[in-house]
Amino acid sequence: MKKIVTDIKNHIYLYESDIKLKKVKKNIEGLVVRVYKDKVFSKYLGFGGAITESSAYNYSLLSDDIKKDFINAYFSKEGLNYKYGRISIGSCDFSLKSYEYSKKKDLRDFSISHDNEYIIPLLKDIYNIKDIDLLASPWSPPKMYKNSLFLILGGKLKKKYYSNYAKYLKLFIDEYKRLGFNIKYLTIQNEPLAIQIWESCIFNLEEQKDFIYNYMVKELNDIDTSILLWDHNKEDLYHVCNYLYENNEKVKGIAFHWYSGSHFNNLNMIKQDYPNMLLVNSETCCGYSLYNEQEWVNDAINYITDIISDINNGLNIYFDWNILLDYNGGPNHKKNYCKSPIILNEEKNNFIKTPIYYYLYHITRLEENSDIIYNSSYAKELLIVSSKKDNKMIITILNPTDRDFEYNLIIDDLYVKDIIHSKNIITYEKDI
Numbered sequence: 217m218k219k220i221v222t223d224i225k226n227h228i229y230l231y232e233s234d235i236k237l238k239k240v241k242k243n244i245e246g247l248v249v250r251v252y253k254d255k256v257f258s259k260y261l262g263f264g265g266a267i268t269e270s271s272a273y274n275y276s277l278l279s280d281d282i283k284k285d286f287i288n289a290y291f292s293k294e295g296l297n298y299k300y301g302r303i304s305i306g307s308c309d310f311s312l313k314s315y316e317y318s319k320k321k322d323l324r325d326f327s328i329s330h331d332n333e334y335i336i337p338l339l340k341d342i343y344n345i346k347d348i349d350l351l352a353s354p355w356s357p358p359k360m361y362k363n364s365l366f367l368i369l370g371g372k373l374k375k376k377y378y379s380n381y382a383k384y385l386k387l388f389i390d391e392y393k394r395l396g397f398n399i400k401y402l403t404i405q406n407e408p409l410a411i412q413i414w415e416s417c418i419f420n421l422e423e424q425k426d427f428i429y430n431y432m433v434k435e436l437n438d439i440d441t442s443i444l445l446w447d448h449n450k451e452d453l454y455h456v457c458n459y460l461y462e463n464n465e466k467v468k469g470i471a472f473h474w475y476s477g478s479h480f481n482n483l484n485m486i487k488q489d490y491p492n493m494l495l496v497n498s499e500t501c502c503g504y505s506l507y508n509e510q511e512w513v514n515d516a517i518n519y520i521t522d523i524i525s526d527i528n529n530g531l532n533i534y535f536d537w538n539i540l541l542d543y544n545g546g547p548n549h550k551k552n553y554c555k556s557p558i559i560l561n562e563e564k565n566n567f568i569k570t571p572i573y574y575y576l577y578h579i580t581r582l583e584e585n586s587d588i589i590y591n592s593s594y595a596k597e598l599l600i601v602s603s604k605k606d607n608k609m610i611i612t613i614l615n616p617t618d619r620d621f622e623y624n625l626i627i628d629d630l631y632v633k634d635i636i637h638s639k640n641i642i643t644y645e646k647d648i
Contacts, residue, residue, distance in 0.1 A: 217644055219644055240631050257590055265298055266536070271538045273547065304354065315330050316367065318384065336395065370412070372417065405417055447471040449475055495533075497535060556572075598636070609644075611643065615639065618639075
């Protein structure tokens with residue numbers, strides 16, 4: 217069985233070794249971590265990240281050879297093996313400036329030409345090695361359709377422009393698909409209850425439901441793009457799902473963010489009541505601080521704690537936020553800086569894989585379209601996720617604490633005695 221260890225404190229990154237399993241000769245009590253390979257809980261579809269204009273601009277600063285290394289770090293099987301990407305429809309905070317695709321209410325001037333400078337070249341380079349599926353989300357409708365006449369500071373979409381705006385979103389999807397980019401999912405508004413100093417728009421639940429089922433689904437009828445509901449935080453997710461969901465072939469799931477707490481039970485209840493609904497974490501990031509490898513370990517642990525717990529409560533797809541920010545957490549046209557798994561170095565001529573990247577590597581060993589299987593542990597402090605696909609089983613264990621844990625890892629009638637040190641993450645890969 218292959219073992220992969222990351223121990224940032226001791227500068228150990230993805231260290232691989234082979235360990236031998238032994239036959240269980242008698243009942244092992246205590247210190248047990250057990251995996252049940254025939255007990256399937258849910259389906260894991262894959263991981264992704266946001267291809268913002270800020271990320272694409274940073275990417276443009278790199279040489280061709282380093283660009284290749286960067287793309288492989290995220291999208292190759294030797295890297296994070298990302299299957300998905302998230303893009304903004306128009307500008308978001310992680311854009312170089314505010315922009316929209318049309319200034320005519322009848323949309324006769326609609327154009328995505330703005331995206332040709334940075335976003336589309338990055339997407340083309342990604343697609344050169346892998347066809348990924350995209351989630352597209354608007355941060356604001358065009359200001360001409362809003363009661364505030366601003367892209368920023370909230371405001372609302374005027375009811376008389378619902379039809380126009382649905383056409384606007386469809387035009388965006390059509391233009392990207394014309395270029396060969398598969399927009400598999402759409403959310404109708406990023407963080408629909410948040411008034412931000414950057415691009416934002418308020419959509420209450422009643423308005424969302426009206427717009428989705430009476431306008432948007434009609435625009436999507438002849439294409440294979442589907443809708444994910446909500447796209448905001450988890451605390452009311454079960455209630456939101458009950459209110460928004462109607463049985464419609466164009467509505468495939470519900471998207472959420474992590475910024476207001478864990479609320480893992482909300483995922484579990486949705487999975488129980490709506491077993492065919494996709495659960496998609498569409499955005500995760502940590503606030504900016506100057507890069508320091510050891511200090512960023514805590515952010516990495518917070519990431520993996522959330523991801524493992526989401527997966528163990530039914531999550532299907534997980535999106536990180538920006539795939540590449542500069543050393544100062546930007547650019548961001550509203551100075552809302554944050555961290556990313558890979559950042560530019562200070563000279564902006566190469567990139568740094570941060571601890572977040574190395575911890576994510578362990579999670580992304582879970583293969584696309586794999587079955588999440590049950591596990592149990594004697595220690596509640598250990599966070600464990602396990603999966604299987606074809607003839608391979610993946611088990612990842614995170615120790616977020618300041619102490620070490622010994623355990624007997626048991627799979628069927630085989631076991632190995634092992635130890636996980638403080639703040640370490642271990643992945644086991646076993647043929648079955």
